[in-house]
Amino acid sequence: MQYQAIGTIHTPYTEATGSPYQPVETEERTDRSFCIELDELYIDGLERLDSFDYLYVLYHIDRVKPSRCLRVTPSWTGGKITVGVFASRSPIRPNPIGLSVVRIFSIEANRVYTSPLDVFDGTPVLDIKPYIKDLDTKNEANYGWIDELPDRDHLILHIKGIPHGY
């Protein structure tokens, strides 16, 4: 399967600074540090996207070394557990396609400003889709193996990028 980038993601994260494990939740809607810039030829595809509050972003994870290993030890667990790559959101996976859910802050021409995205600056975007209440909000979802970790509540703050005392 062959796909072409439809644009580029702009974030403050570089390989030097690192990037969070998952999108950081924020209410600061004036933050313009995170932006999905589509190629201009796709501008008509954005019509009415501003009516949605949340967005799925699919991107090509271009800054991790591929690995044949199918078991991963997520770093945010402090090395406490090893699971299959498909039971994780690890960026090192057979097809390096990333998926993040973010808030839409504003849309200006071919630029979609969003809440923080957990990717490096310059990451190629594959697709964006509206996150639709009911279809995508699964209230009976669970935490899977994360529930078994001894410091679960603390680690969930880590995953969500919420600042907290140690």
Add this chain to the structure above:
Amino acid sequence: MQYQAIGTIHTPYTEATGSPYQPVETEERTDRSFCIELDELYIDGLERLDSFDYLYVLYHIDRVKPSRCLRVTPSWTGGKITVGVFASRSPIRPNPIGLSVVRIFSIEANRVYTSPLDVFDGTPVLDIKPYIKDLDTKNEANYGWIDELPDRDHLILHIKGIPHGY
């Protein structure tokens, strides 16, 4: 960007029968009609996936004709609205990558049995990822332009594939 299928999705839907717009919600956990069959070489990647209730499935939409049109009129709206392709979940999009959220019913070797998937039998899978409560359950999400449709409540049943009187 080039990706390889990691397996195949089995469903009862063919191009002759058609497929629903989105996954149908069901509680019938004994239904074995929907299954993601991974290539055997990926079996270790499934370790502990059974601890999750919900799953993201990313697949290659291989049975729709590509189109250069960036505006779509979703058929379930009865032709009532035209929106940008990125403001829709239309399968006809610049990169034909599909995303569905389904329940995990059971995992047996390289087969993940799930609640109904809205894809044709034989669709190639690109990736599966756990749907993690809090990260992915956005209670403040909205319905976007769907809210403006005159028969909104009825159409939401359509999208979700819930049987109902007409």
